[in-house]
Amino acid sequence: MNAVIDTNAAAANDLPLTGHLIGGRPVTDAHRLQEVWNPSIGEVGSRVAIAGKATVEAAIAAAQAAFPAWRATPPAKRARVMFRFRDLLEQNADRICELIGREHGKIAHDAAGELQRGIENVEFACAAPQLLKSEYSRNVGPGIDSWSEFQPLGVVAGITPFNFPAMVPLWMFPLAIVCGNTFVLKPSERDPGAALYVAELLHEAGLPPGVLNVVNGDKEAVDTLLTDPRVQAVSFVGSTPIAEYVYATATAHGKRCQALGGAKNHAIVMPDADLDNAVSSLIGAAFGSSGERCMALSVAVAVGEDTGDRLVAALAKAMETLKVGAFDDGSNDFGPVITPQHRDKVVGFIDSAQRQGARIVVDGRGPKVDGCAHGFYVGGTLIDGVRPDMDSYRSEIFGPVLQVMRVGTMQEAMDLIDAHEYGNGTCIYTRDGEAARYFSDHIKVGMVGINVPLPVPVAYHSFGGWKRSLFGDLSAYGPDGVRFYTRRKTITQRWPSAGVREGSQFSMPAFG
The missing domain is CATH 3.40.605.10 (Aldehyde Dehydrogenase; Chain A, domain 1)
Structure with a gap:
């Protein structure tokens, strides 16, 4: 066949x-x-x-x-x-x-x-x-x-x-x-x-x-x-x-x-996080498979303004080498999105974030891909200053777009995550075991990573989120x-002894 x-x-x-x-x-x-x-x-x-x-x-x-x-x-x-x-x-x-x-x-x-x-x-x-x-x-x-x-x-x-x-x-x-x-x-x-x-x-x-x-x-x-x-x-x-x-x-x-x-997966970046490793793994988790993954990390929540500034600068620097292109070139990091309609939808979310006051740090709209002028491409996009009321935050974009939000404390970050209608996956970057344990115990999400950006369970565990x-x-x-x-x-089974006649029992049987 x-x-x-x-x-x-x-x-x-x-x-x-x-x-x-x-x-x-x-x-x-x-x-x-x-x-x-x-x-x-x-x-x-x-x-x-x-x-x-x-x-x-x-x-x-x-x-x-x-x-x-x-x-x-x-x-x-x-x-x-x-x-x-x-x-x-x-x-x-x-x-x-x-x-x-x-x-x-x-x-x-x-x-x-x-x-x-x-x-x-x-x-x-x-x-x-x-x-x-x-x-x-x-x-x-x-x-x-x-x-x-x-x-x-x-x-x-x-x-x-x-x-x-x-x-x-x-x-x-x-x-x-x-x-x-x-x-x-x-x-x-x-x-x-x-x-x-x-x-x-x-x-x-x-x-x-x-x-x-x-x-x-x-x-x-x-x-x-x-x-x-x-x-x-x-x-x-x-x-x-x-x-x-x-x-x-x-x-x-x-x-x-x-x-x-669907999903809207958040990564909390704590002030004590190993920023180099966090940035490296966030890049892969956000842009791998063009972001068309239900476990894609699409929101980075920085705890503290200084953390946010350092994170955005490091992400923007790392994204300079991202390569989008055709599936059959193994040097590419990720490929096109699935249809022209989906490309337009992803670009529409980037446009709406900009209209609603967010800052486009790295703009992936309209990338040029040699030999693939008609492909359905969106380049890696980084957006800072995202708020919970923005369309791009409320919806699942399902494209190569990473949004950054800033909060003052870890609890504010957790409250933000818990308030979202989706509860598929999340992670936290930290060196603090107490913070990691509190996060994993209390966050209202089905799959949790500790310094692991894509907490997809192995085959002998089970995969599934919470909420919607x-x-x-x-x-x-x-x-x-x-x-x-x-x-x-x-099945409950009994074989009575031959020749032994038992009387009727009208009370609920209790074994043992």
Whole structure:
């Protein structure tokens, strides 16, 4: 199978077509085609088949048909498929990273980092026999044993964003599948190639047809997954307004749902911070992947005017060497944003900050990139004097923009963070252990770093924010992921002695 499938419709336009994967077979059904851009050069690179309701329902039906046999497959055999899948991901890493770069614009070294974090989740899923071990208690009462099992849900679905086209799907379907579920993935239609290719590698590793299905689509496809009664659970990552819609719709239709939304991640810089290291890590955390990360550090909160002055001067100096450009030049620090519309949105936030009184220290609007005049670029931008009432502060910019705010105390900084509607990630730069402990204990944010700018948990912990950054009770991957994709069933068993007749008992039984 090939991740990009040529059809007559595509050939007529001299563009490759990305289709679907249903029941282990490539499918090109589409009620329309949509262009997929190469954002580095600002040209259409391929087209994607947008699935209508009938195509999505066919994928759900394939998953439902595959579920009984897959559920009955021992966890150790499911894990062996994941072991082979892991090897294939590593062997084909260059191809996956090329697809990410060509459709998303992510520089090759950043794409490789994304893929590695995804592979770590596959490695966690390889532990299925251990993860699914039951809890057993013998003799909870006279001759009575009790145990809990973790059973699969059935057909589950994942809806993933454009900014991590390989990693976020790998947060979802490997763990769901080793737990015994079957899966329908709807990746972003803006950069669908990597997700489809990764799914094909899983089939090459020995996954039975129908256990994982991929459909490309838009709101119609999403709504079909959210309302179809055969789908038992939905995982989502994206913006907060859409996360809220997905959660409300899915739960209204009786489904379990985890919906991860947006973020406004702050870094507190204390007066005693190691400023050189803080600046170095802030630069990477703010501008890596063009700021198109839900964990991007987009606000630096300086405690004290002197700290703010030194921080802004050091950031501006460090940004002089930032290099933005095409995905296939490894010397670039970051690439374009995903679409021209998104570029204009990011620039609009910079414009609004300037109109509302902030100071543009480093201006990334309209950068010149040799050989890529039509690419969707925004250069690294540094804004000082940002206030909580500014549009650029209240909203998630999702671009290479770092804003600086100034406060008098650490508590003021924490109050600022706690007051924001998002609570995804945050960090503090300090040498003071007492301050760091107080911060981590009391800040109202789900993921916290101490001198760590991107506190993204490793695969055997779980990922998720607080407040309007997460809708649902369970976070993504790790232990929460196992609980999300399984149902607990508790069984209490007794075998009476032969020939012994027992009388009826009308009081509530008490064992032990």
